[in-house]
Amino acid sequence: MHAFLKLIMGGVACLFLCHSLSVLAKEQRVKQQNQLPAQVASAFQQAEVPLSAISILITPLESPTQGKNTLQRPRLSHRANAEMNPASVMKLITSSAGLSILGPDFTWRNRVLMDGPVINGVLQGNLYLKGSGDPKLVVERLQSLLQDVMTKGLKEVKGDIILDASVFDLQTKSAASFDDEPLRPYNVAPHGLLLNFNAMLFKFSPDLAQGVAKVESEPPLANVVWPATVPLSPGKCQDWRSQLRGDFSQADSIRFLGAYPSACGEQKWPVAYVQPYSFGPRMVQAMWAQAGGKLQGQVRAGLVPPNATLWLEGLSLPLTDIVSDINKFSNNVMAQQLFLTLSSQQGRGSFEASRRLVLQWWGQHLGDQKPPILDNGSGLSREERSNSQALTALLQHAARSNYADALQNSLAIAGVDGTVSRMKDRLPKSEAIGRARLKSGSLRDVASLAGYVEGLSGQRYVFVVIVNHPNANAARPALDALLEWTVKDQKKS
Numbered sequence: 001m002h003a004f005l006k007l008i009m010g011g012v013a014c015l016f017l018c019h020s021l022s023v024l025a026k027e028q029r030v031k032q033q034n035q036l037p038a039q040v041a042s043a044f045q046q047a048e049v050p051l052s053a054i055s056i057l058i059t060p061l062e063s064p065t066q067g068k069n070t071l072q073r074p075r076l077s078h079r080a081n082a083e084m085n086p087a088s089v090m091k092l093i094t095s096s097a098g099l100s101i102l103g104p105d106f107t108w109r110n111r112v113l114m115d116g117p118v119i120n121g122v123l124q125g126n127l128y129l130k131g132s133g134d135p136k137l138v139v140e141r142l143q144s145l146l147q148d149v150m151t152k153g154l155k156e157v158k159g160d161i162i163l164d165a166s167v168f169d170l171q172t173k174s175a176a177s178f179d180d181e182p183l184r185p186y187n188v189a190p191h192g193l194l195l196n197f198n199a200m201l202f203k204f205s206p207d208l209a210q211g212v213a214k215v216e217s218e219p220p221l222a223n224v225v226w227p228a229t230v231p232l233s234p235g236k237c238q239d240w241r242s243q244l245r246g247d248f249s250q251a252d253s254i255r256f257l258g259a260y261p262s263a264c265g266e267q268k269w270p271v272a273y274v275q276p277y278s279f280g281p282r283m284v285q286a287m288w289a290q291a292g293g294k295l296q297g298q299v300r301a302g303l304v305p306p307n308a309t310l311w312l313e314g315l316s317l318p319l320t321d322i323v324s325d326i327n328k329f330s331n332n333v334m335a336q337q338l339f340l341t342l343s344s345q346q347g348r349g350s351f352e353a354s355r356r357l358v359l360q361w362w363g364q365h366l367g368d369q370k371p372p373i374l375d376n377g378s379g380l381s382r383e384e385r386s387n388s389q390a391l392t393a394l395l396q397h398a399a400r401s402n403y404a405d406a407l408q409n410s411l412a413i414a415g416v417d418g419t420v421s422r423m424k425d426r427l428p429k430s431e432a433i434g435r436a437r438l439k440s441g442s443l444r445d446v447a448s449l450a451g452y453v454e455g456l457s458g459q460r461y462v463f464v465v466i467v468n469h470p471n472a473n474a475a476r477p478a479l480d481a482l483l484e485w486t487v488k489d490q491k492k493s
Helices: 003-034 038-046 087-102 137-150 239-244 275-292 321-329 331-346 351-366 387-398 402-410 470-489
Strands: 054-060 076-078 109-114 127-130 160-163 199-207 212-218 229-233 246-250 255-256 267-274 299-301 309-315 438-443 446-454 460-468
Touching: 038 470, 054 387, 087 331, 087 351, 087 402, 087 438, 087 446, 087 460, 109 137, 137 212, 137 267, 137 275, 137 309, 160 275, 199 229, 239 267, 239 438, 246 267, 267 299, 275 299, 321 331, 331 351, 351 387, 387 402, 387 446, 387 460, 438 460, 446 470, 460 470
Parallel strands: 127 160, 160 299
Antiparallel strands: 054 076, 054 460, 109 127, 109 309, 199 212, 199 267, 212 229, 246 255, 438 446, 446 460
């Protein structure tokens, strides 16, 4: 009996010891996962960003053959559940939901209608251009649409050209409301008939012989003038926009009161138009005349009446192309156009209805993750929130989906293109160049990166890092270091 009890007690002791060792090993693994690589921690310290202001999750990308609920051990996890403002990384949620709900081949339909007959090329009534929320109805595409109208046999309009933007139900909002920078193109508001992003693009080309820089602008706008040239100035190319002293305050007259440094070569300056509601009418009026069309009335906003008949329909670029612009170049207004389009398929699009729709989609596909806090779907917001774990789950889900290629191809390639191309300037010999497809985010107090990274071993990772701190902008070298560390998975970190 004594020997039996001794054997039993020995077994219990072994079980207790084995369990304790297992717990310690697990704790050690967790500690290693949560411990930032020395070079990364040092870079954050140099930027004076505390670790309490950072969220990181780097996890092996699941194989497409693995089940939905397959758990992957993180390679690095730090405050992965912390609710953060991810800035433009939020576009990953909008683009994923858009590709899933609408389909990668979805197109917007821009319709041209009329309320009278066409006799000998003359419309005996009004012409209507009804917007569909197309995010990229730019100069070339509007030009093509108007040319198609004329090719079909319409040369003159006796009435008005009426622009119908009613596909979206939007509240009027000041362009200065976000950061008091109303002329920055990133602050352009969405619109049911968004033309050329409601922005002008000025090009400055030095002519040394004449001592001036030639000024060109697109798109053409009716009754808007600007100088054909500006004087050149000597010296280095530094802050040339301030030196030009552009005055964009008048809707019908743009002035440059300074000079342009000849050392700058050719440069471009995009500017949001100061009077957004008149931009579309001015652009259509100018481009209709430019195409050779005649108009007896005016171009104005309005609604298509029930008795109007369809003249022709122009399709947008496919959603795959739109999402590529949204993510590679972090285009805010295009992201908002897509976000609003989700609810416009069920009625007039609105931010509130689109938020409900995206959260419903999230619950269906990512129900085990905390849902994001949504605002306008672009990340140009102080209210939007998510966390690294939820964004990792989103990217894992997308990689298994039927839109996997469309989403991954929409991301900027580190050191090559889009918003992460400058990595090559900062780290020209980095092994991360060309090995990561990423969406970047940047606001005052926010810096973020999320996407897919290929390690030197061939293993692919989901990579998410978010910084929320007044010194976030100074933390970009630390994000570079973290990306480098992720790529160098064959080397001691």
